[in-house]
Amino acid sequence: MVSAVSWRQLGLAAVAVSLGLELMYRFVRRRRPLREVLFFPTPLICTEALLSPGTCCSCPLPHRTDGALSQLLRRLLQAQHTLELCIFTFSSPPLARAVxxxxxxxxxxxxxxxxxxxxASGSQIGALRKAGVVVRHSQSSGFMHHKFAVVDRSIVITGSMNWTMQAIQTNRENLLITDDGVCVQAYMEEFQRLWEEFDPAGYCFFPEEDQNGS
Ligand SMILES: [Zn+2]
Known part of the structure; x- marks a missing residue:
């Protein structure tokens, strides 16, 4: 009888340990935060492998898929549902192609x-609009100086870098990529706040003094 109980207890203990390990594994996997930091400048490379997978490119640029620009493109291209971009200057052709x-x-x-x-010369905003991407712009006198993106409302990409080839290839710039929920929510709220503030229904095409006849 005692032996039977012991075996039963041992069995239950084994199941409990197994379940505990499984739960711990799931918790650790779920809680592993995304924290990436990218620094620029980065060498000029061909990005066709990322932007046109499966095609054969014979351009003279290095055909590598490492480096900060490739990593940024990979993070953007993983978007499945939504992409929010809040970018002061956007003139980079490979980043525009990704969008x-x-x-x-x-x-x-x-x-x-x-x-x-x-x-400005080289801006990709016109090309995005022509393709049907909805763009809103600042109306106030201060610059809309943010440089951030939110991928699938779950990953924030933010830092000093404008989306220009000058910034990518020449400047000292940084980007932080994180899936921290508090950060994602804060950036989404800031995006939504500006999105509503820059609603075209509120655009003013003439300075106030002109409207007053002065
Ligand atoms: Zn190439």
Missing amino acids: LLLHERGVRVRVITDSDYMA
Whole structure:
């Protein structure tokens, strides 16, 4: 009788330990935070392998898929549902291609940018709008100086870097990539706040003094 109880207790203990280990494994996997830091400048490379997988490119650029630009592109291209971009200056062709690729895949892309710089030479904002990406821009006198992206409302990419080739290839810049829930929520709230503030229904096309006839 005692022996039977002991075996039963041993069996239950084994099941409990097994369940505990499984739960601990799931908890550790779920809680492992995403923390990546990218530094620029990064050498100019061909990005076709990421932007047009399966195609053969014979351009003279190095055909590598490491480096900060590749990592940034990979993080953007993993978007399945939404991409929020809040970028002061956006003139990088490979990053614009990544955004257009996501738009074509059906990812809901929203872009906020600065009114002064969206018409600057080389800006990709026109190309994005032409493709149907919804863009809103600042209206106030201060710059819309943010540089951040939120992928699938679960990953924030933020730092000093404008999305320009100058920043990618020449400047000392940094990007932090995180899935910290508090950070993601704060950036989403800031995006939504600006999205509503820059609603085209509220755009003012003439300075107030002109409207007053002065
Ligand atoms: Zn190439």
